[in-house]
Amino acid sequence: MASNRGQFSSRLGFILAAAGSAVGLGNIWGFPTQAASNGGAAFLIVYLILAFCLAYPALMAELIIGRHAHANASRALEKISATPRIARIGHAVGFAGLIVASLILSFYAIVSGWMIGFFVASLLKLFGLILSMFLFVLRSSTAPELVHIVVVQPAIWLETFSTPRNILLMSLFMVLTIGIITKGIHGGIEKWSRRLMPLLILSIAGLAIYVLTLPGAIDGLKVYLLPDFSKAIAPNLLINALGAAFFSLSLGVGTMLIYGSYISDDEHLPSLGGWVTATDVGIAVLAGFLILPAMYVALNNGVEIFSASGQLLSEDTLIFTVLPALFNSMGTTGLIISTIFFLLMTVAALTSSISMLEVPVAYTIENTSVSRTTTTWIVGILIACISAVIIVNFDTLFGLVITVTTRYSQPLLGFMFCIYAGWLWRRDSLLKELQKNHPNAENEWFWRIWPGYVKVICPLIILGIFYQSL
Ligand code: TRP
Numbered sequence: 001m002a003s004n005r006g007q008f009s010s011r012l013g014f015i016l017a018a019a020g021s022a023v024g025l026g027n028i029w030g031f032p033t034q035a036a037s038n039g040g041a042a043f044l045i046v047y048l049i050l051a052f053c054l055a056y057p058a059l060m061a062e063l064i065i066g067r068h069a070h071a072n073a074s075r076a077l078e079k080i081s082a083t084p085r086i087a088r089i090g091h092a093v094g095f096a097g098l099i100v101a102s103l104i105l106s107f108y109a110i111v112s113g114w115m116i117g118f119f120v121a122s123l124l125k126l127f128g129l130i131l132s133m134f135l136f137v138l139r140s141s142t143a144p145e146l147v148h149i150v151v152v153q154p155a156i157w158l159e160t161f162s163t164p165r166n167i168l169l170m171s172l173f174m175v176l177t178i179g180i181i182t183k184g185i186h187g188g189i190e191k192w193s194r195r196l197m198p199l200l201i202l203s204i205a206g207l208a209i210y211v212l213t214l215p216g217a218i219d220g221l222k223v224y225l226l227p228d229f230s231k232a233i234a235p236n237l238l239i240n241a242l243g244a245a246f247f248s249l250s251l252g253v254g255t256m257l258i259y260g261s262y263i264s265d266d267e268h269l270p271s272l273g274g275w276v277t278a279t280d281v282g283i284a285v286l287a288g289f290l291i292l293p294a295m296y297v298a299l300n301n302g303v304e305i306f307s308a309s310g311q312l313l314s315e316d317t318l319i320f321t322v323l324p325a326l327f328n329s330m331g332t333t334g335l336i337i338s339t340i341f342f343l344l345m346t347v348a349a350l351t352s353s354i355s356m357l358e359v360p361v362a363y364t365i366e367n368t369s370v371s372r373t374t375t376t377w378i379v380g381i382l383i384a385c386i387s388a389v390i391i392v393n394f395d396t397l398f399g400l401v402i403t404v405t406t407r408y409s410q411p412l413l414g415f416m417f418c419i420y421a422g423w424l425w426r427r428d429s430l431l432k433e434l435q436k437n438h439p440n441a442e443n444e445w446f447w448r449i450w451p452g453y454v455k456v457i458c459p460l461i462i463l464g465i466f467y468q469s470l
Helices: 011-022 025-037 041-069 073-079 084-138 143-159 163-182 184-212 217-225 236-248 255-260 269-300 315-328 331-367 372-392 394-424 427-435 439-443 445-469
Strands: none
Touching (some): 011 269, 011 331, 025 084, 025 236, 025 269, 041 073, 041 217, 041 236, 041 255, 041 269, 041 394, 041 427, 041 445, 073 084, 073 255, 073 331, 084 143, 084 315, 084 331, 084 372, 163 331, 163 372, 236 269, 236 394, 255 331, 269 315, 315 331, 331 372, 372 394, 394 445, 427 439, 439 445
C-alpha cells in the first residue's frame, strides 16, 4: 500500500528530487564538453530536440508505471503484466535495472570522490592562505614549513591519482550517499534535494556570469551559440546527443520509475515530467554557458585544451587539468571559484547518486522485512566494495564498466520499459492511471500522442542507438 511507503510531500519536492537525480556530472561536464567537440550550437539544437522528443516520452513511461504500481521496478513491471510469463520477464528486467543502477553508482562514486578531493584541496589552500597571512603577522620563522606540512602536502595528495586516495574519497562519498538514503524519502531525498538544487543553480549562474567577464570567454560563447554545420553533419553527433539525453535523464534502470512510485495520485504526471525534463535540459544548457567560455578563457591563458589534431582533450583530462589550471591562473579569486565549483560538482553528484542507491534499497525493503537503515548500509557497503575492486583494477575495469552500463545496458533496458508501457500494459488501465484526479486526461494532447509514440517511435529510436553503438 502507498500509505506505509514514503511519499514526496509536495510537487516541488518531487520536481527537485527528480531533477536532482537527472542533473549530475553528466549535465555539468558531459553535455558542455560534448557540445564543444560536436559543433557547439548544432549539438545544442539536436540535444534539445532529442531531450523533449525521445527522453521525455521515455521518462513518462517510467513515471506512469511507477506511480501506478507504487512499487520498485521489478514488482511494477510484474503488476502491469497480463500473463505469468510476461510478469517473470518484467521482474527480470527490473532486477537487471537494479544491477545496472548499482554498477553505475560504483563508477560514479569514484569520479564523485575526485570532486570531493579537489573541493577539500581548494579549501585547504584557502586555509593555507589565511594561515600564511596570520603567521606573517606573527613574524613566525617556521611559517613556510608549517604551511607545507599542514596544507600543501595534503592538497597535493588529494589531487594526485593514487589507489589509497581513490578508495578514501570514494568511501567518503558513499557514506554521504548512504547517510541521505537512510533518512528515507521525505526527510532524506526530498529535504536534501530542496536544499542542494537551488544552491547548485545559483552557483552555476554566478560562476557563468563571472567567467563571461574574462578575456577569451566570448570565443567560447560563439562556439556554443553559433552552429558550425560542417561539424554538425558528423556521423557521431546524433548518437552522442541521444546518449547524452538518455543518460542525463537517468533513464532505463528504474531510477525514475521508483521516484514515480513516490508521487501522490493528485499530481498531473505529464506536466511533472515536463518540469523535470525542462529543469534537466535547462541546467545542462546553463552549464554550457559556464564550461565553454571557461575552456576558452583557459586557452587564452595558455592552457592546452585541444590536441595536436585539433580534437578536444578527453573529458576527464579536461576537468581535472584544464579547470584547476584555469583556477590557478586566477590567483586568490581562482581559489575561491575552484572551491565553489568542486563543491557544486559534489552536490550535483550527490543528488544523482542517492537516486541510484534508492533503486536496490527500495527493492530490498519491499521484498524483505529488513529496515531501511540496515538495508541502506548493507547495499551501500556492497557497492563500495565493487567500487574498490574497480579502483584496484582501474585500467581494465573503469572504462569497461562505464561502457557496459551506460552504452549497452541503459538503452536496452529503456527499450524494455517502453515495450511494457506501450505494448504489454492494457491501454484502459494506462488511461485510468492518468485520469486519477484528472478526469479530463483522455482529451489532453498527451493522451492523443504519447501512447502510440512510446509504442513505436521510442523503441525504434532506442534500438537504432543500440544498433549503432555495436
Ligand atoms: N543523470 C545523472 C547525470 O547526468 C546520472 C544518473 C543518475 C543516472 N541516476 C542515474 C544515469 C541512473 C543513469 C541511470 O549525471
